Amino acid sequence: MIKVTQDEIKILSKYIKDVSGVHLDLSKAYLIETRFKNILEETGCTSYADLYTKARSDPSKTIERKMIDAITTNETLFFRDSGPFELLQHKILPDLIDKRASKISNFFPLPIRIWSAACSTGQEVYSISIVLKELLNDLSKYNIKLLGTDISDAAIAQASYGSYNKFEIERGLTRDKLQKYFVANGDSWKVKDEIRILANFKKLNLMQPVNGLGKFDIIFCRNIAIYFTVEDRKALFHKIADILEYDGYLIIGSTESLTGVCPRFEPKRYLRSIFYQLKE
């Protein structure tokens, strides 16, 4: 097996950070070896330095994409941590609808704009879809924009397709929800069209500007900033503050904190969960 040298680790982790923001611990050389081994072989590179040179000079960015897919951790599950989805169903959506309904005439469908900022393979987005479906009886009364974005092509492709294998489907879904919202398709399960149709997916690098997406009422940005440096985290949550509606809601991962990261947000507690709103 080709070994990675200290210099190569430095070059590669800088490169990974530049293209994805993901900050690798320099002591974790094995991570670079285990994750890039296959790409090294596929591309016929003779060393990790060679891989770096090839990736940078590849105009199609195929190697770069493969490296991003390999280095990102796509770990996710349906209704992860459960709290945020209860919060969405029992607090955030009802409050939001009340606020918006008082401002808009009954003739128009009520806009609800939700963004899952690093949606991985889509479980978070479809969990939100299911909550919307269960809470809002008549969806035609609403103009729902539910967007999932991620840097990984492979993750976005799976999310768009909405298909999950037996291990993925077992995690986080009750039997009842599985029966109601998914159809078996050979060895895997596919989300039903009524759930799929609510969502859109798009590739997006959070290190780049995000204001092209428009404003959102609710933003989920969970378990992604943990891979960034503190500086990049600050930049990310400032960008998020810019595109969150002034009375909108932000939800972050259950073990994440915005203390010292973004003073523009204020935490609020409801039941067992925290959400953030912009300070006045």
Next chain:
Amino acid sequence: MKNLKILVVDDDPVTRLMLKKTLSKSDCDVDVAHDGVQAVELISRRFYDVVLTDMMMPGGMDGIDVLAATKARYSDTQVILITGYGSVDTAVTAMKKGASDYLQKPVNIDEVLLRLAKVSEIKALQKNAGDLREAMDITEKNAGETIQLLEMAVSGLENKLEDIKDILSQQDGDAYERIDTALRMLA
């Protein structure tokens, strides 16, 4: 591969006995069935890590039926099929239906042991992955609760500090009174 619970299903008494003897010697816990019907009966009563079954058997239930019955009962049980020479197509069908592997007759015992070693390795890895996930869940849950409390506490303190700053920087009124109010707010 110690302590694997194995069910051997074969209508041929010689193969049955040979497998039972050798596998027991490797510290496996072995039951035998002479046809599919008896196998399904045993499977309904007890969990097996591995079911090693012949494909063609008399009595109306073949290896594919045993496979289906096993998977319906315990999806974790690994099923290895023993197929006749040249019946690759059936083997492929079986793999599609969830068999973990297949062996061709005549059965080579070293090959069986090799497959079983693979199964026990997978089981160990699965357990390890499960343990890690469990540990992560617990850690995450605990950390989450602590972080929530800290987050709310810090934010409360920040707000208080802002208020105190406001009071102390007011220009009008008595300075001592302002300090006094500020101190009371801290308490």
